[in-house]
Amino acid sequence: MNNSIRGTLYLIPIPIAEGQLNTIPESVRQLTVRLKYFFVENVRTARRYLKQLDKSIHIDSIQFSEINHRHPADLNLLQEWLEAGHEIGVMSEAGCPGIADPGSVLVAKAQDMGAPVAPQVGPSSVFLALMGSGFNGQNFRFGGYLPVKNPLRQKALRQMEDWSAQRDETQIFIETPYRNQQLIEDLIQYCKGTTRLCIAANMTAENQFIKTLTLTEWKKHYKLLDLQKTPCIFLVYAG
Amino acid sequence: MNNSIRGTLYLIPIPIAEGQLNTIPESVRQLTVRLKYFFVENVRTARRYLKQLDKSIHIDSIQFSEINHRHPADLNLLQEWLEAGHEIGVMSEAGCPGIADPGSVLVAKAQDMGAPVAPQVGPSSVFLALMGSGFNGQNFRFGGYLPVKNPLRQKALRQMEDWSAQRDETQIFIETPYRNQQLIEDLIQYCKGTTRLCIAANMTAENQFIKTLTLTEWKKHYKLLDLQKTPCIFLVYAG
Numbered sequence A, B: 001m002n003n004s005i006r007g008t009l010y011l012i013p014i015p016i017a018e019g020q021l022n023t024i025p026e027s028v029r030q031l032t033v034r035l036k037y038f039f040v041e042n043v044r045t046a047r048r049y050l051k052q053l054d055k056s057i058h059i060d061s062i063q064f065s066e067i068n069h070r071h072p073a074d075l076n077l078l079q080e081w082l083e084a085g086h087e088i089g090v091m092s093e094a095g096c097p098g099i100a101d102p103g104s105v106l107v108a109k110a111q112d113m114g115a116p117v118a119p120q121v122g123p124s125s126v127f128l129a130l131m132g133s134g135f136n137g138q139n140f141r142f143g144g145y146l147p148v149k150n151p152l153r154q155k156a157l158r159q160m161e162d163w164s165a166q167r168d169e170t171q172i173f174i175e176t177p178y179r180n181q182q183l184i185e186d187l188i189q190y191c192k193g194t195t196r197l198c199i200a201a202n203m204t205a206e207n208q209f210i211k212t213l214t215l216t217e218w219k220k221h222y223k224l225l226d227l228q229k230t231p232c233i234f235l236v237y238a239g
Helices: A026-034 A043-054 A077-084 A104-113 A124-133 A153-169 A177-189 A215-224 B024-032 B045-052 B074-082 B106-114 B127-133 B151-169 B178-188 B215-224
Strands: A008-013 A035-038 A063-066 A087-091 A117-119 A138-144 A170-174 A196-201 A209-214 A233-237 B008-009 B037-040 B065-066 B087-091 B116-121 B142-147 B170-174 B196-201 B208-216 B232-237
Touching: A008 A077, A008 A104, A026 A043, A026 A087, A026 B065, A035 A043, A035 B215, A043 A063, A043 A087, A043 B178, A077 A087, A077 A104, A104 A117, A104 B024, A104 B116, A104 B127, A104 B208, A117 B127, A124 A170, A124 A196, A124 A209, A124 B106, A124 B208, A153 A170, A153 A177, A153 A233, A177 A215, A177 A233, A177 B232, A196 A215, A196 B087, A209 A215, B008 B074, B008 B106, B024 B045, B024 B087, B024 B142, B037 B045, B074 B087, B074 B106, B127 B170, B127 B196, B127 B232, B151 B170, B151 B178, B178 B196, B178 B215, B178 B232, B196 B215, B208 B215
Parallel strands: A008 A087, A008 A117, A035 A063, A035 A087, A138 A170, B008 B087, B008 B116, B037 B065, B037 B087, B142 B170
Antiparallel strands: A138 B142, A170 A233, A196 A209, A196 A233, B170 B232, B196 B208, B196 B232
């Protein structure tokens, strides 16, 4: 197995709620402020975050390469940095790089090169939601975003319910915040009243909300929620 | 929604590698040593861990209830503690309670009672492995343990490969350590040579190992590994 590459790719979680630096282990904070080479989703927010971690940090000595919808990952630059033996960080806008975000293409390239990859511990809204749901954590599936339009949307919701019942599998997914309320109404309309839905909103923030109810119960209560601008994880369980 | 319950159920991650306390955020350490009521997988190791976090801790003032193969969760005690307004911790032997371990039944009970549930940030070998694999983190599935015997085992391995290819979905699973080597041989025997396998061993430990190769490449190299007593996460991707 190729061990000639001296560089390392560190996967660096960052807080999922604004300013919640206390969700980052001290060892990860120290690593993050030490690195001079970064792939980040957004350079401006990455700079601001590094300043939060260490006011005395010399930002101009740090090289950033953006990876997002407008900028595909610069894999040649990654190879160059790894071959030069640099310690490189990957940071997304929130949470763990490579989970429900674009970072994994960089990791795949590093693995192809035989370069060491070092995932770090930190907050993941998907895992926090799964822990807090009370649903089956021995079998679970994360499916990302649902189709927006029917009949695909309805089919996807019913499929998740079927898979959960057949395999005793927790189904985890996300929605664009402005569609959260609509999603709950779709679940109530298309799925069984006995099926349980966990809504995990603003994880790790002061106003964190994580609640599991049957869809019949949610029907009575969901209008009390205002989730239109709230990052949420949804979990469905029909086991 | 019932908010009459004053107690809170905290889901407390602990290190997945012996002594790696630096993978625990300081805020979680402070919370953990403050709690006086715990559900734990093993009282002896839980006591030792609390002593590691705080040498001055008064262990005898802390109440423990075991939840493991021999002791089903005492849900009446949980209800009693929650109704008494206590702050209660759930800790498994390693990693995040409720993910690939028994804690979720306690969370489900707390959710049924309308009690606040507070998942905390910490290490999960499943998520660290997914981050480090370079595989698709937008669609993934954790299936726990594989069937031990054929034809079920062979069928399960091929099914994972098919699901991964059809849905561009990363397949994550675990094996009893003494069967790790056999599992790799089974994957090589039953799955396509182009299918990629990530082996994540001893996550967060000094000797952490996380490597992605095609099964054709693993065939050349796996005998160099000694994983027989090593906790591993396996990830398969045929996308």
